[in-house]
Amino acid sequence: MSGPQKQSYAPHPTDWYTKQSASLEEFLESLEGETVETDVPNAVAIESDIPVYRSHELRELFSATEGRRQVLAELGQVLFQGAGTFVIQNAYEDMGVLDAASEIFNQIIEREKRSGSGGDHFAKAGANDRIWNSMQKLCEADPATFLSYYGNDMVALGCEAWLGPNYKMASQVNLVRPGGEAQDAHRDYHLGFLPAAQAAKYPPHLHHMSAALTLQAAIAHCDMPIESGPTKLLPFSQRYGAGYVAYTRTDFRDVFEERCVQLALNKGDLLFFNPALYHAAGANRTANIARMANLLQVSSAFGQPMETIDRTGMCKRLYPELRAAKEESKLSAQELENAVTCAADGYAFPTSLDNDPPTGGLAPQTQKALTLQALRENWETERYNKALLDQESRRHT
Secondary structure (H helix, E strand, C coil): CECCCCCCCCCCCCCCCCCCCCCHHHHHHHCCCECCCCCCCCCCEEECCEEEEEHHHHHHHCCCHHHHHHHHHHHHHHHHCCCCEEEEECCCCCHHHHHHHHHHHHHHHHHHHHHCCCCCCCCCCCCEEEECCHHHHHHHHCHHHHHHHHCCHHHHHHHHHHHCCCCEEEEEEEEECCCCCCCCCECCCCHHHCCHHHHCCCCHHHHHHHHHHEEEEEEECCCECHHHCCCEECCCHHHCCCHHHHCCCHHHHHHHHHHCECCCECCCCEEEECCCCCEECCCCCCCCCCEEEEEEEEECCCCCCCCCCCHHHHHHHHHHHHHHHHHCCCCCHHHHHHHHHHHCCCCCCCCCCCCCCCCCCCCCCCHHHHHHHHHHCCCCHHHHHHHHHHHHHHCCC
């Protein structure tokens, strides 16, 4: 990844990222990169600075342990400080596996439409179709197809290059019909799912760590020419430290639209990108292509607590004491919130997005937020307990 590089992954000790203080000049500096052949010796092409690999050539390297390590190191560096994205062509050589999965996905879409549970929370009603938790639904519908589909060695290669072994897979199918509109530029899970004001509450080093906890990928289930709207990508944009709080700014989105690139994909191709890379689904300007991709969201194995804790049970026990302490002014509002933070789950995920859709943003209400709302509005204990259990139930498939 030759050319000038802004070492934005190492924030100054006095930095604190906010939407207002994000520097467009520094963002532009972070984009000053170039991918050259010596940086990606195993790529078969470089298109708009994005390395393109071919599955056959990569598989030939796997006969030797050192060859695999070299590829993993190369791909990891591309995601870290390189273009932030790469393509593996013909990752699925058996089109029958993709066709079988596509047929099942289409059946699920139609079934969920009939039940009124389908749809895409990120698009206008009826514009696109999305299958939440498509991985589990595929496994339940056809375990044999699941094995062939998720046993793919190119999927495993990209995931291991960024997250190491024992990663955790999740996926959502996205079907964008002709006329489907483009998304705005954004970053992804974790911090990318928070409003800028909430993301700004996290210290700078967590903004960089967030990107190391997950990986995004897309499996093309059909040919995707540019006019069908394959993902718009801004190479090197993952290097900008304040990107999670800045991407909603108009001037940053203007830069994205001026500089973003798209690569046409063929059925069976696989696109990987750093979740901090500025990206957006493109507009489907075709008359007859329903653009189907299975969007993979892969998590590090390290995202686990040490102990299993019954937080719902704790909240039920704690709530009457919270009300009493508030009414009697035994503790300040901040002290009460501190205690709730320790007891309640303050994160919206994982959840069932079929049953627990986002409200007013990209994430559902958390257990902590529900508890603080009940305390603020002085709910009776019975009402709180019911809402708590209803919320717990919605989080399960």
